[in-house]
Amino acid sequence: MTDTPLNPTPDLPIKVTARKVTVSYSGKQALHDVSIDIPDRSVTAFIGPSGCGKSTFLRCLNRMNDTIDGAVVGGSLTIDGQEINDKTIDPVVLRASVGMVFQKPNPFPKSIYDNVAYGPRIHGLALTRPELDEIVENALRKAGLWDEVSDRLNHPGTGLSGGQQQRLVIARAIAVNPEVILMDEPCSALDPIATARIEELIDELRENYCIIIVTHSMQQAARVSQHTAFFHMGHLVEYGPTEDIFTNPRDKRTQDYITGRFG
Amino acid sequence: MALSRTSHIVTAYGEELDQLADDLARMGGLVETQLEKAIAAVVRRDASIKPDIKAREAQVNALQVEVEKRVLRLFALRQPLATDLRMTISALKVATDLERVGDLAKNIAYRAGDLADYAPVALTQQVERLGAIVIKQLREVLDALSSADVEPAVRVWHSDDEVDERYNTLVREMLMSMTEDSGLVGPGVHILFVAKNLERIGDHATNIAEAVHFMVTASPLVEDGQA
Numbered sequence: 001m002t003d004t005p006l007n008p009t010p011d012l013p014i015k016v017t018a019r020k021v022t023v024s025y026s027g028k029q030a031l032h033d034v035s036i037d038i039p040d041r042s043v044t045a046f047i048g049p050s051g052c053g054k055s056t057f058l059r060c061l062n063r064m065n066d067t068i069d070g071a072v073v074g075g076s077l078t079i080d081g082q083e084i085n086d087k088t089i090d091p092v093v094l095r096a097s098v099g100m101v102f103q104k105p106n107p108f109p110k111s112i113y114d115n116v117a118y119g120p121r122i123h124g125l126a127l128t129r130p131e132l133d134e135i136v137e138n139a140l141r142k143a144g145l146w147d148e149v150s151d152r153l154n155h156p157g158t159g160l161s162g163g164q165q166q167r168l169v170i171a172r173a174i175a176v177n178p179e180v181i182l183m184d185e186p187c188s189a190l191d192p193i194a195t196a197r198i199e200e201l202i203d204e205l206r207e208n209y210c211i212i213i214v215t216h217s218m219q220q221a222a223r224v225s226q227h228t229a230f231f232h233m234g235h236l237v238e239y240g241p242t243e244d245i246f247t248n249p250r251d252k253r254t255q256d257y258i259t260g261r262f263g
Numbered sequence: 264m265a266l267s268r269t270s271h272i273v274t275a276y277g278e279e280l281d282q283l284a285d286d287l288a289r290m291g292g293l294v295e296t297q298l299e300k301a302i303a304a305v306v307r308r309d310a311s312i313k314p315d316i317k318a319r320e321a322q323v324n325a326l327q328v329e330v331e332k333r334v335l336r337l338f339a340l341r342q343p344l345a346t347d348l349r350m351t352i353s354a355l356k357v358a359t360d361l362e363r364v365g366d367l368a369k370n371i372a373y374r375a376g377d378l379a380d381y382a383p384v385a386l387t388q389q390v391e392r393l394g395a396i397v398i399k400q401l402r403e404v405l406d407a408l409s410s411a412d413v414e415p416a417v418r419v420w421h422s423d424d425e426v427d428e429r430y431n432t433l434v435r436e437m438l439m440s441m442t443e444d445s446g447l448v449g450p451g452v453h454i455l456f457v458a459k460n461l462e463r464i465g466d467h468a469t470n471i472a473e474a475v476h477f478m479v480t481a482s483p484l485v486e487d488g489q490a
Contacts, residue, residue, distance in 0.1 A: 218344065219342060222344075246344050248481035249345050258344045259345050260276065
């Protein structure tokens with residue numbers, strides 16, 4: 001990496017720490033020695049061309065690579081100082097505290113209510129029905145969806161619009177009190193208005209969560225994130241305050257990528 | 264500007280940035296010639312260049328409008344980033360400065376006509392020297408702009424002190440001359456305005472130097488060099 005600091009804003013507490021993280025799929029190395037400190041209560045964007053390793057690295061953070069045959073993860077990755085690749089860590093529990101939102105909204109084929117209640121039920125977060133109701137309402141409110149669905153909680157989640165479905169799965173992620181929320185291209189299937197609503201939501205959520213977003217839209221990275229990391233060919237090339245990355249990148253590869261030049 | 268002449272994946276975008284740079288270069292060329300002609304006219308006390316200067320000023324103004332349109336278009340349709348962003352912003356600032364320089368050069372040319380009504384004044388030589396320095400400044404800073412070269416821009420920026428010094432000296436001497444010989448008050452006032460306009464052009468050259476510095480380095484040009 002260029003001599004950019006591991007932590008671009010030293011006054012924010014660090015949530016996620018990666019040291020020399022490597023990933024290979026069936027012997028082919030996809031990620032090379034990524035070291036980075038990701039601050040809490042802010043949005044960090046991962047940008048870079050397809051195949052650069054940004055989504056691979058994102059998937060390390062909730063051990064999604066475990067589910068891929070032949071994937072080998074090396075190096076150290078901690079959340080709040082706890083090594084997440086430790087054998088004692090249950091990936092299911094980890095994934096409750098590290099929520100994930102995908103490119104295509106993926107509500108369960110259940111009611112709106114049950115989509116949000118699913119996680120809290122599994123993790124035993126509510127003892128009574130009123131408690132569960134409260135968790136569901138809170139999560140839907142935080143996701144900015146409550147006013148649109150409060151009168152039809154029993155309708156199927158899949159009947160909502162794309163933007164509403166994406167907010168529903170964000171509500172589902174929030175319902176289990178996560179610490180970190182990972183978003184992999186969360187708006188690429190949405191129209192500009194639905195995108196704006198998700199971006200507004202991300203901006204609100206960052207008060208309480210560490211949010212990491214992978215996006216191909218540089219304008220989106222510029223709009224929603226406070227820190228930006230640029231990946232290229234499996235390497236973390238440059239990491240810094242978003243404003244600096246988009247006005248004065250240090251590395252020529254970053255420069256070529258964000259200005260749309262041939263690298 | 265040299266910065267934009269690299270291979271954008273979207274060819275039309277690269278071309279738009281190049282056209283912006285070309286407009287600025289044409290504007291700079293026009294303004295430079297305008298200033299040279301205006302100073303020469305002052306030295307010769309020649310009123311005949313007025314129409315020519317006026318026509319050039321109209322061209323400069325039209326180019327400034329063109330630059331503003333291009334910049335607006337780039338922001339709205341291309342969302343330039345990094346060097347492209349800095350280049351686009353700088354182009355807007357430089358065009359404003361060049362338009363002002365064109366205006367001031369026109370004022371100087373008009374004073375040449377006024378001076379034709381009087382006998383030659385000895386201090387005109389000093390105006391000529393001040394003019395030569397300012398033209399050199401303008402030329403150098405425009406070259407720095409087209410080659411995206413910081414070093415000459417910083418040099419121009421520092422040379423503004425010399426312009427100010429020469430201007431102050433000229434004002435002092437002119438005042439003394441006018442005190443001694445009230446017959447000099449008429450042409451003296453015109454000479455003072457010419458000198459003032461030249462000093463202002465020096466300031467605009469300094470502004471352009473700052474824009475070049477920002478465009479290339481992304482940091483403002485402040486006292487004590489490159490910071």
